Amino acid sequence: MRPALLLALFASLAVAQDDTQKLHKLFDDAYKAIAHADPEASTMFGIPGGNDRWTDWSPEGLAAEKKMLEGFKTSLAAIHRDRLKPADQLNYDVLGRYADAHLEQR
Numbered sequence: 001m002r003p004a005l006l007l008a009l010f011a012s013l014a015v016a017q018d019d020t021q022k023l024h025k026l027f028d029d030a031y032k033a034i035a036h037a038d039p040e041a042s043t044m045f046g047i048p049g050g051n052d053r054w055t056d057w058s059p060e061g062l063a064a065e066k067k068m069l070e071g072f073k074t075s076l077a078a079i080h081r082d083r084l085k086p087a088d089q090l091n092y093d094v095l096g097r098y099a100d101a102h103l104e105q106r
Contacts, residue, residue, distance in 0.1 A: 019083045023092060026075045030095060033068050066106055072099040 035042040039050030055061070076096050081089055 019079050020085070020088060022075075022079050023084060023088055026072070026079070027091065027095070029075075030072055037065055037068060062106060066103065069099045069103050072096075073103075 035047045035050060038055055039053040040055060042048075042050035056064070072095060076092060076099075079092065081092050084092060
C-alpha cells in the first residue's frame with residue numbers, strides 16, 4: 001500500500017513541477033516577445049537590442065501584437081493555476097491581466 005501512495009505523491013509533484021516549469025518558460029518567452037514588440041520601453045528599461053527600432057503601429061504590427069497576447073492567454077490556459085505556488089499564482093494572474101488589458105486597448 002505504501003509504495004502506491006508514494007508513487008501517487010511523486011506523480012502529483014511531477015505534474016505540479018511541470019506546470020511551474022511551463023509557467024516560467026512562458027515568462028521567459030513573454031519577456032523576450034514584449035521587449036521585441038516595444039523597443040522604446042525596452043530601451044528605457046535598459047534591455048539591449050531595441051534601440052535601433054520603433055514600435056510597429058502598422059495594421060500588420062498590431063495584428064502581430066494581438067496574436068502574441070492571445071498566445072499568452074492560450075499558454076496560460078494550458079497551465080493548471082491551482083497546482084502553482086502562491087507567488088506563481090500571482091505572477092500567472094499578472095501576465096493574464098497584462099494580456100487582457102492590452103487586448104482591450106486594441
